Amino acid sequence: GNSVTQMEGPVTLSEEAFLTINCTYTATGYPSLFWYVQYPGEGLQLLLKATKADDKGSNKGFEATYRKETTSFHLEKGSVQVSDSAVYFCALSENAGGTSYGKLTFGQGTILTVHP
Amino acid sequence: GAGVSQSPSNKVTEKGKDVELRCDPISGHTALYWYRQSLGQGLEFLIYFQGNSAPDKSGLPSDRFSAERTGGSVSTLTIQRTQQEDSAVYLCASSLRLRGSYNEQFFGPGTRLTVL
Numbered sequence A: 001g002n003s004v005t006q007m008e009g010p011v012t013l014s015e016e017a018f019l020t021i022n023c024t025y026t027a028t029g030y031p032s033l034f035w036y037v038q039y040p041g042e043g044l045q046l047l048l049k050a051t052k053a054d055d056k057g058s059n060k061g062f063e064a065t066y067r068k069e070t071t072s073f074h075l076e077k078g079s080v081q082v083s084d085s086a087v088y089f090c091a092l093s094e095n096a097g098g099t100s101y102g103k104l105t106f107g108q109g110t111i112l113t114v115h116p
Numbered sequence B: 001g002a003g004v005s006q007s008p009s010n011k012v013t014e015k016g017k018d019v020e021l022r023c024d025p026i027s028g029h030t031a032l033y034w035y036r037q038s039l040g041q042g043l044e045f046l047i048y049f050q051g052n053s054a055p056d057k058s059g060l061p062s063d064r065f066s067a068e069r070t071g072g073s074v075s076t077l078t079i080q081r082t083q084q085e086d087s088a089v090y091l092c093a094s095s096l097r098l099r100g101s102y103n104e105q106f107f108g109p110g111t112r113l114t115v116l
Helices: none
Strands: A003-006 A011-014 A019-021 A023-026 A032-038 A044-050 A056-059 A062-065 A075-077 A086-093 A110-115 B005-007 B010-013 B019-024 B031-038 B042-050 B065-069 B075-079 B088-095 B111-115
Touching: A003 A086, A011 A019, A019 A110, A023 A032, A023 A086, A032 A056, A032 A062, A044 A062, B005 B088, B010 B019, B019 B088, B019 B111, B031 B075, B042 B065, B042 B075, B075 B088
Parallel strands: A011 A110, B010 B111
Antiparallel strands: A003 A023, A019 A075, A032 A044, A032 A086, A044 A056, A056 A062, A062 A075, A086 A110, B005 B019, B019 B075, B031 B042, B031 B088, B065 B075, B088 B111
């Protein structure tokens, strides 16, 4: 079956530090990959996505590149802010034709805390 | 416009009682998903409705769990004879579903269920 593995947290950084949250996956075929974010007291929101190999998703200064050869989709940001403190989830969805098409498989989540 | 709404936001119940959780998807979204977020299991898929097709129930953890979607819109997740391990945040999401493509899933705020 499909699975997503994220680096374990929590991650604590100072403002303006570089962020990497590792994510690797196991899936049949070529899934779409996503990062979702859950800010304190809020619902899950899509942060960025990539639907095929070598695609780079980006949003709000965050980036992640779909690496088929290493089955990875690591999240990076060059300079984090206090407002980036949240829980980050890596996820995948099989593309059309897959038996699990549409539904998301999530990683465990990584808690990020950014201090001033 | 209105997002996905869920009710109640919090539910406390006694072990053995039945509960109903409601989800109102975004108007016009044909796909509706239920997920569960718990400390021990992370975020897990429960059930998926797409238009008039038979739902994908592959994620339901036991036959105590059921869901229906009336008129292709509102959905109700029912848990019968609740157990303490059912305590979790139940998330609903909806998306457009265009053939052959992925569409972003928009999540509701969730219902926090506590079984005493």
